[in-house]
Amino acid sequence: MRGAEALMRTLVDAGVDTCFMNPGTSEMHFVAALDRVPEMRGVLALFEGVATGAADGYARIAGGPAAVLLHLGPGLGNGLANLHNARRAAVPVVNVVGDHATYHARFDAQLQSDIETVARNVSPWVRRVGSTAEVGADVAAAVAASLGPPGQVATLIVPADLTWSDGGAPAEPVRPAPRPAVDTSVVEGVARVLRSGEPVGLLLGGGALGEAGLRAAQRVAAATGAQLLAETFPTRMERGAGLVEPTRVSYIAEFATMQLASLRHLVLVDAKAPVSFFAYPGTPSELTPPGCERHELAGPTHDAAAVLEQLAEALDAPAAAAPAGGGRPERPSGALTAQSLAESLGALLPEGAIVSDEALTSGLFAPAATADGPRHSWLTLTGGAIGQGLPVATGAAVAAPERPVVALEADGSALYTIQALWTHAREGLDVTTVVCNNRSYSVLNMELDRVGVDEQPGPRARAMLDLHRPDIDFVDVAQGLGVPATRATTADELVVQLERALAEPGPHLIDAIVPPVV
């Protein structure tokens, strides 16, 4: 059996049956193997950042890894930003990078580069396959490594000759490492803190933001008065009717400092202590108030939900009633603004939806407007590398074809990986993309004012942050890439278009013209 087939069979045997790819010559045998391993679904992306972001989105929803197939160092480079986001999301990704044949490397042909070096930036586990016979075992090891815990990007570099040579054999799946238990004394210590009467915040991240974690956290909060917080950019947060909504720590450091100001203790549940996203002149990087003690209840290797349940038991916390909630917003009418856009989404979000949220400033009001809607999953920009939202929506839709996906996108961010729309069309994915088109890198206009440019920023600086001259017509761009699209300039139009897009299967895009909020 050729190495390529052994590679693909081992993936499938380990449960990895989806591969987002942008292959080149050195990966042609992997591509050819698709016809021998029908269990593997190949999903073509027109740019590598779409493939890597899709693998991230897939893992967030499927709970297990997809594979990515990339073409040498430059392909990996193009996929790097979304692998950075996947690293921050702590999701499993099996990242297969093709390379020149072993004997060809020394000739330093045009595409030769140092793949390992680039991969290490995003992938703690990097291995180069050394022989065709070892392909199977290396793939099985990569899948296990990707699962961690915690989940991570595992990069396997595969020289072309080892895929085309015979002598490969599929390998048995490798059992991933078990999640370690949290010591009872840690749980009891946190329980004592919670009973102390001092102000305590429970900062939930990662695996704590699923249904089980939220229910246990709600019991803890109800029994002790602890404040429930969520990390700023969760990988996946379950939300909606019946679920408690922790307060997400603000991206804006000044607001976050206020949110945390009264806390004497911060309990970390699969979350890092909050730090400023960027540094600003004269502003501290750490956001917790001086004297606030931190206590790690669970880290990324633990089963955060189970540990929260342990904690609830240790506190004898009774089951908590479903939170009352304020109900869904009415369908808005009148001007289209970030607020009415959020209300449209809140009014129409379907049961079981997945929201890929990369709307940045224009999405400011969307979480509040959807909190009391039907149950849904909320996916965010975990690593700050924009261009993640459309690819993550792609992968989420592939992982859960029965769930409607909404990509809530910023105009600037959408353009980094706009090629994702074509994959939406080709695969018939049920993704409704709403581009919040404010014709600006609005977040940067805000940042320009925040970073201490004490003189008034001038027109030449502002010009580097605006996205008009010319205005971008996302209707045209989407239609060019095969996705039906409409433009909304009023809230009424958006409501009609969004309702229709959500009702029809397959991809749609709405170019929602909104004024900047900042």
Add this chain to the structure above:
Amino acid sequence: MRGAEALMRTLVDAGVDTCFMNPGTSEMHFVAALDRVPEMRGVLALFEGVATGAADGYARIAGGPAAVLLHLGPGLGNGLANLHNARRAAVPVVNVVGDHATYHARFDAQLQSDIETVARNVSPWVRRVGSTAEVGADVAAAVAASLGPPGQVATLIVPADLTWSDGGAPAEPVRPAPRPAVDTSVVEGVARVLRSGEPVGLLLGGGALGEAGLRAAQRVAAATGAQLLAETFPTRMERGAGLVEPTRVSYIAEFATMQLASLRHLVLVDAKAPVSFFAYPGTPSELTPPGCERHELAGPTHDAAAVLEQLAEALDAPAAAAPAGGGRPERPSGALTAQSLAESLGALLPEGAIVSDEALTSGLFAPAATADGPRHSWLTLTGGAIGQGLPVATGAAVAAPERPVVALEADGSALYTIQALWTHAREGLDVTTVVCNNRSYSVLNMELDRVGVDEQPGPRARAMLDLHRPDIDFVDVAQGLGVPATRATTADELVVQLERALAEPGPHLIDAIVPPVV
């Protein structure tokens, strides 16, 4: 003076007055400095690969570096593929990457990553600025390093706090290292080889493909009967009326082997010995025939044109007459094919044009059809990382606003950095983009057949290489990004549209529907 202004002033003082940028928060002070340093032109790109490819194209035409401004590790990642191409082009690029404030790094905020590691893959010179006082000197050193020789990507990592702090001062330009002379004995040795009567090829690359180099090489060839060859993917080749046209070594290894088969000696003039672009089962990587001796006349640090002149003098070679040439093709009529597309370009290419050629298989006939046209410059895909053509055209047009630029693009390649079109529109660049739209990764279909997949490639493999379902409408995409566009489905339509696009200033795109050539 703030560090950011010192940075920008030093660039301008060293002659670097153009910066292609996709900045983020950590680069806001650099952006703000644009209003204090009016000599610096900031050119916004909507994706980092556009910015880095534009810097490459700029350098190819201007002969000196532009700066690039990127946002931390993920921004560098997005720009990496075209920095790879720039590295292979051996052009100078001053690559400025913003980073978190020095004191913020230890908090491992979302965008924290190892920038140096990623940069080293493409940038032999990497430096991190250590203090605001040193910004000026480090920038001056970066500019000098970029100039080499040979030209290279020089990466300067600039923590945000060092740009917003006071205490910076511009530094004097640093004189770049001089080009070393080639030892007379080397020139005489090559002259002896050329006089030996044995078959000799002169393989020209890099700086040997400018007008002076070509004229000297023509003298050598006329006097000795040496065969003139050019590397497969030149950085910049001067072409057209009055200039000799060396035969470019074919991308297809089998053809290249035939081109070189009769040679007993190969003289390398700022070119590497030809190797197969990829390895294929049972095919050698080296393309020169066994027993062919190689002689390096000039390497990348030398002034290749001057050394060729030395060689011509050593051979007492007289001035050679302008080559006769076969004349320009007629305007084609009838079906639109790769051949008639090439003829259209050959018939209409204006005097002084710059062609950015990333048409891959569809561009196969374009060099021959344009060889006898008016003088022009031809820029190719130096590093094999597709997505270079539109950005390179961007930079070339910025560098030479008086010259018409033609981007001859493949559909698949165009999509990697399609955002370049918006910069064409915003800057009013005189770029005519011709997308050879064959709705396929045609080169990969060819490669799939070449890499020894002995079974017939199946439909699932072929599906990963086709670009229809849905067809991409480049007219819509271009118009959405602000570039006027038309579709040509016959040669007659293409001729009319191309003539009009070339006559009108500003950007245009033609979606040329062609059948695949392979």
